[in-house]
Amino acid sequence: MSALRDHLRNGGPVSISSVLVVGTGLIGTSVALALREHDVTVYLADRDPGAVRLAREFGAGQEWPPAVPPAAPVDLAVIAVPPPFVADELLRLQRAGTARFYTDVASVKALPLRRAAELGCDLAGYAAGHPLAGSERSGPAAARADLFLGRPWAYCPTEETSADAVETVLGLIKLCGAEPVRVSADDHDEAVALISHAPHVTAAAVAARLADAPGVALGLAGQGVRDVTRIAASDPDLWTGILSGNALPVAEVLQAVADDLAAAAAALRRTADRGDEAMTDVVDLLKRGVAGRGRIPGKHGGPARTYTVVQVVIGDRPGELARLFQVAEETGVNIEDVRLEHAPGLPLGLAELSVQPESAATLAEALRAHGWDVPS
Amino acid sequence: MSALRDHLRNGGPVSISSVLVVGTGLIGTSVALALREHDVTVYLADRDPGAVRLAREFGAGQEWPPAVPPAAPVDLAVIAVPPPFVADELLRLQRAGTARFYTDVASVKALPLRRAAELGCDLAGYAAGHPLAGSERSGPAAARADLFLGRPWAYCPTEETSADAVETVLGLIKLCGAEPVRVSADDHDEAVALISHAPHVTAAAVAARLADAPGVALGLAGQGVRDVTRIAASDPDLWTGILSGNALPVAEVLQAVADDLAAAAAALRRTADRGDEAMTDVVDLLKRGVAGRGRIPGKHGGPARTYTVVQVVIGDRPGELARLFQVAEETGVNIEDVRLEHAPGLPLGLAELSVQPESAATLAEALRAHGWDVPS
Numbered sequence: 179m180s181a182l183r184d185h186l187r188n189g190g191p192v193s194i195s196s197v198l199v200v201g202t203g204l205i206g207t208s209v210a211l212a213l214r215e216h217d218v219t220v221y222l223a224d225r226d227p228g229a230v231r232l233a234r235e236f237g238a239g240q241e242w243p244p245a246v247p248p249a250a251p252v253d254l255a256v257i258a259v260p261p262p263f264v265a266d267e268l269l270r271l272q273r274a275g276t277a278r279f280y281t282d283v284a285s286v287k288a289l290p291l292r293r294a295a296e297l298g299c300d301l302a303g304y305a306a307g308h309p310l311a312g313s314e315r316s317g318p319a320a321a322r323a324d325l326f327l328g329r330p331w332a333y334c335p336t337e338e339t340s341a342d343a344v345e346t347v348l349g350l351i352k353l354c355g356a357e358p359v360r361v362s363a364d365d366h367d368e369a370v371a372l373i374s375h376a377p378h379v380t381a382a383a384v385a386a387r388l389a390d391a392p393g394v395a396l397g398l399a400g401q402g403v404r405d406v407t408r409i410a411a412s413d414p415d416l417w418t419g420i421l422s423g424n425a426l427p428v429a430e431v432l433q434a435v436a437d438d439l440a441a442a443a444a445a446l447r448r449t450a451d452r453g454d455e456a457m458t459d460v461v462d463l464l465k466r467g468v469a470g471r472g473r474i475p476g477k478h479g480g481p482a483r484t485y486t487v488v489q490v491v492i493g494d495r496p497g498e499l500a501r502l503f504q505v506a507e508e509t510g511v512n513i514e515d516v517r518l519e520h521a522p523g524l525p526l527g528l529a530e531l532s533v534q535p536e537s538a539a540t541l542a543e544a545l546r547a548h549g550w551d552v553p554s
Numbered sequence: 555m556s557a558l559r560d561h562l563r564n565g566g567p568v569s570i571s572s573v574l575v576v577g578t579g580l581i582g583t584s585v586a587l588a589l590r591e592h593d594v595t596v597y598l599a600d601r602d603p604g605a606v607r608l609a610r611e612f613g614a615g616q617e618w619p620p621a622v623p624p625a626a627p628v629d630l631a632v633i634a635v636p637p638p639f640v641a642d643e644l645l646r647l648q649r650a651g652t653a654r655f656y657t658d659v660a661s662v663k664a665l666p667l668r669r670a671a672e673l674g675c676d677l678a679g680y681a682a683g684h685p686l687a688g689s690e691r692s693g694p695a696a697a698r699a700d701l702f703l704g705r706p707w708a709y710c711p712t713e714e715t716s717a718d719a720v721e722t723v724l725g726l727i728k729l730c731g732a733e734p735v736r737v738s739a740d741d742h743d744e745a746v747a748l749i750s751h752a753p754h755v756t757a758a759a760v761a762a763r764l765a766d767a768p769g770v771a772l773g774l775a776g777q778g779v780r781d782v783t784r785i786a787a788s789d790p791d792l793w794t795g796i797l798s799g800n801a802l803p804v805a806e807v808l809q810a811v812a813d814d815l816a817a818a819a820a821a822l823r824r825t826a827d828r829g830d831e832a833m834t835d836v837v838d839l840l841k842r843g844v845a846g847r848g849r850i851p852g853k854h855g856g857p858a859r860t861y862t863v864v865q866v867v868i869g870d871r872p873g874e875l876a877r878l879f880q881v882a883e884e885t886g887v888n889i890e891d892v893r894l895e896h897a898p899g900l901p902l903g904l905a906e907l908s909v910q911p912e913s914a915a916t917l918a919e920a921l922r923a924h925g926w927d928v929p930s
Binding site: 310311322323324327329330332359361365366368369370372373374376377378379380381382383384385386387388389391392394395396397398399400402403404405406407408409410411412414415417418421422425426428429430431432433434435436437438439440442443444446447449450454457460461463464465466467468469470471472473474475489491499500501502503504506507513516528551553 | 686687698699700703705706708735737741742744745746748749750752753754755756757758759760761762763764765767768770771772773774775776778779780781782783784785786787788790791793794797798801802804805806807808809810811812813814815816818819820822823825826830833836837839840841842843844845846847848849850851865867875876877878879880882883889892904927929
């Protein structure tokens with residue numbers, strides 16, 4: 179049953195036996211927990227002693243500096259502080275001779291590298307990184323050893339980075355169960371602007387329209403607007419740091435989105451005057467949207483694949499979903515994904531079960547035979 | 555088990571015994587199916603004979619005009635055609651004396667009402683409506699009797715609408731199991747611009763940025779951008795009709811979103827020059843986003859309520875979710891919501907189970923006792 183642990187045990191040969199994690203927030207503590215699964219000696223530091231204490235209580239490692247300082251530098255220091263402070267921390271640690279190699283986990287990459295060069299850090303020993311894993315939650319209490327499992331982890335070697343530093347960060351990525359993605363710092367920053375930072379600000383802009391919206395409008399809200407605005411619930415302070423650290427690439431994407439939306443607004447105003455021939459720009463935008471959406475990879479990193487959705491009417495009683503999955507299992511049908519859609523105002527909802535197309539009829543029949551409403 | 559049928563049976567007194575549905579797409583056919591559950595006599599018409607045949611095969615009713623025409627007008631005609639054609643269809647039906655009362659289900663309301671007045675329709679007999687239910691799918695094959703169950707159904711009487719017409723549309727809404735929301739046509743159109751139409755275009759604009767994005771960017775995509783862009787996969791033709799029918803309200807919201815995003819882009823460009831004090835506008839936008847997101851009602855139409863999320867590492871093997879729900883049931887814990895997050899590239903994922911806060915520890919303990927990895 180412990181698939182996580184099995185996976186981590188099979189993680190391959192590892193040359194990392196001691197690590198210092200600087201910054202015991204969600205990401206830093208999760209890295210520490212993943213390393214502890216491999217019995218790596220992990221030291222923890224944070225400018226907030228409470229955060230270190232909490233991470234220690236979760237079994238993430240021991241306090242830095244330890245009572246008996248290690249005889250040699252640790253193998254790797256993982257700098258898990260906000261982007262603007264990465265380079266200063268790197269310089270401080272390198273001056274103290276703390277580690278053989280250094281990496282960071284900041285969600286922007288050009289800024290820390292530029293600052294590190296400006297400060298005169300040893301760039302040969304530093305391989306920058308960024309695990310693409312996060313949560314609406316934050317802090318060490320939200321950390322998990324499996325946070326990075328199967329997730330992309332970007333790493334950004336420069337011409338100065340030594341081969342050993344690269345090997346060491348690759349070892350870290352492997353120990354955390356993530357998938358390494360080699361990319362230049364500039365390409366990385368443009369990529370996360372496109373797939374994370376600008377979508378975040380756009381979701382906030384849609385949600386912001388609802389802050390003063392009439393109550394009747396909120397009462398008509400459906401699943402669409404809930405999905406579009408979900409990430410707008412995240413911590414503004416955390417995101418302010420991320421966005422300011424990747425300011426120009428994010429600005430470029432946001433400007434393009436703003437231009438498209440302003441053009442759509444203008445086309446709609448012309449439509450009100452002149453009729454549907456003015457809609458060409460809007461149609462074009464919708465079609466580009468379908469094309470872009472289709473490029474997002476599906477489950478397991480492969481191309482998006484189409485499952486057939488079997489819908490089942492369910493009540494709000496304990497155990498109803500359990501019985502439903504039980505029937506699926508007995509029928510030998512693997513449910514690839516499940517989505518619950520609740521009927522507002524009623525203790526009823528729809529479960530949408532994604533299955534292989536060839537299994538849909540079998541599952542629907544089995545569920546009906548067990549008394550479920552399966553709309554055809 | 556048949557919660558849907560129970561609910562529909564308890565739907566209260568109904569004075570609607572015969573209905574003509576004009577337009578057997580997703581919405582029209584779903585209305586017909588819901589009415590058939592109450593043994594209402596349902597007639598079906600569509601300019602596409604194939605759509606009528608399909609709807610009939612699903613048990614949605616009989617062809618219009620029937621071999622033996624009814625002696626009296628039907629109780630209600632439900633006009634389920636695209637917004638630009640509603641008023642013409644209303645005029646045609648009224649001239650033929652087809653029904654005692656008329657309603658429509660178009661997703662915009664001011665346009666059909668204005669056109670109906672211009673054409674000289676009998677406005678006393680027409681109560682406009684709009685069920686807030688839809689799907690990325692379309693056509694009669696996607697129809698379901700329970701499509702409207704617990705969903706809001708806006709109705710928009712004007713000063714001319716007779717009390718009997720209003721009562722009849724309220725009867726229809728009740729038969730379909732939906733929740734009536736009385737709202738003026740203008741307020742309705744502004745509301746759906748805010749909570750449906752503008753979010754749709756914005757999702758398309760974010761997704762459109764990915765159409766030409768480098769492959770490495772797509773490879774770094776996570777759940778956030780997937781959620782933001784989900785509705786961008788919908789049919790552009792269908793949406794072009796909706797948007798052009800609500801052009802000015804949508805244009806107003808899109809312009810406001812575009813202005814916010816352009817201001818954020820400008821602030822980020824200033825930040826790159828001058829540092830974080832230029833971020834004030836961005837911080838403000840993110841905070842307004844949190845406030846707006848918080849106003850979207852939660853499950854069962856009440857205020858959003860906070861469940862505790864229990865995370866479980868799961869494999870991709872048939873039956874694993876079934877066993878998980880089985881354990882929850884045995885423990886007496888009701889799972890309020892479930893979300894599967896797959897680890898790209900690995901046959902592993904996380905199930906996020908939302909439960910009442912007081913049940914979280916019980917469930918986690920039970921799952922661990924059965925050998926699951928439940929990160930703490």
